[in-house]
Amino acid sequence: MNSDAPLPPGSRVAIAGASGLIGSALARSLTADGHEVVRLVRRAPRGKNEVRWDPGEQRIDSAGLVGCAAVVNLAGAGVASRRWTDAYKQTIRSSRVLGTATLAEAIASLDEPPAVFVSGSAIGFYGDTGDRAVDETAPPGDGFLPALCVEWEEAAEPAQEAGVRTVFTRTGLVVAAGGGAWGRLFPLFKAGLGGRMGDGRQYWSYISLHDEVAAIRHVIDTASLSGPVNLTAPTPLTNAEITAAMGRVLHRPTLFTAPAPVLRAALGDMAGDILGSQRVLPARLLESGFAFAFPGIEETLRSALR
Template identity: 70%
Template sequence: MQRSRIAVTGASGLIGSALVRSLRADGHDVVRLVRRPAVAADEVEWDPKRLYVDVAGLVGCDAVVHLAGAGVGERRWTEAYKKEIRDSRVLGTTAISQALASLAEPPKVLVCGTALGYYGDTGSSAVDESAPAGEGFLPSVCVEWEAAAAPAEEAGIRVAYARTGLVVARQGGAWGRLFPIFGAGLGGRIGDGRQYWSFISLHDEVAALRHLLDTESLSGPVNLTAPEPVTNREVTAAMGRVLRRPTPFPVPAAALRVALGDFAADVLGSQRVLPGRLLESGFAFAFPTIDESIRAA
């Protein structure tokens, strides 16, 4: 992509901050959407709960990457927090897509970060973008989340839904919690360890998002996950190998259900998801395996 003006929501998060650094390193003009009055030249105010975006700040943007949303693993899933998870995604995407649709000259592309939660529990069956939505809370959120971008699509903007897997990084997300535990020699499999985890290194996540920005043929759902999903047992073994620590402490499924409530079903569930469209479009992973991704982190 030639030098462009790109707006990013969720720019302070794990993925967003890495994406902003990458874009700016290549000379792009990045605008960050913030949930407070803008105080810097590169900030634009928005408030997803009020469906408000300072539209003037988006004028001249060539592309938008929408990554904002409450963390699904940040707290126990009470009914109130489940509402926050849903609203932060659906209202946020509605606000952004309506704002972009209102522009006289809208951006060419909106990359809307969603999640592999769309597919629900796939067991040991491998699925790609052709699979239907699963059942349960997260699949229902993902369906509404993606549908909320309809105003942007109707305005002629190319919209790509980046269905992201578990991001392997030390700085945050699921692996941000795993590294200290395994580094202390206290790690182990979760439940029976047979559930599949579809992962992606932070480096490849950022590269894939940029690939979506640059590849005009990609619209609709695109799975952002490494090509070789692994079981939790295999993740546990890889963490032990790379960190050179024992992994003797399995976490019983019953204990997880007590600690996490409804979220435990997603931790114990299995998602074996393949990046079909990403590979077909010519994307090359720098860290395709679990050992490589852990080492990169």
């Protein structure tokens, strides 16, 4: 792809993390448009469109990536899956850093590498930004998640050095009923048990699952994009504003609150990610002509519930 154009029909696209919330939606979207999705799996392959890999051992069957127009890395242990013990922090780190390094080295070893390597990252890169809006030009913040994101992105260096266009999709909070943070929030709010977290003044930078997938496909198709690209809706809102919107959309009261000390006691270090404020703007997506289908929170919530 030498110019900004959609993938040619029947293109091969490899996805690591194809069974996850975003990966499975991306695979469905690509398949619906006639593309061939190659899934990276940790077990014995069950067909020609599966490639075995072991990111922990940094092993992959590189031959399975031959002929791919794009490789998308969405693999990694769930950040919000459980309490952040020291051991689980190491699991989060190794699943991302080693997986990215494995893919980047495999891509670099190919005689004809893919045109683009989309390496998933997160807005955790920026740390707590308070009420200050940041875009891709902002430096990394302080703490576990920013340090992780820096190392995670640096692990893609072999692909970059091999001349492969590499994009770091720094994803925000994906709004979907079937998983992620909102997969847990929707049942609480539907039961009338939802409410703001902490003082509610912290910014949450969200994106609909539909726009997340569309943005990844836009990144694949847009040859002028490389480096970090924020995948967040254009208008981040405070937790209190999002809580109110949840109440309006679900027609439920939002009287409950989760005080900061309670969250810290229940979640440990992870509470910092919930109570922290990230006002992140998708500057490079908008500059490159991407149009959000669901830019506002109420339409985003309704799209997730449909």
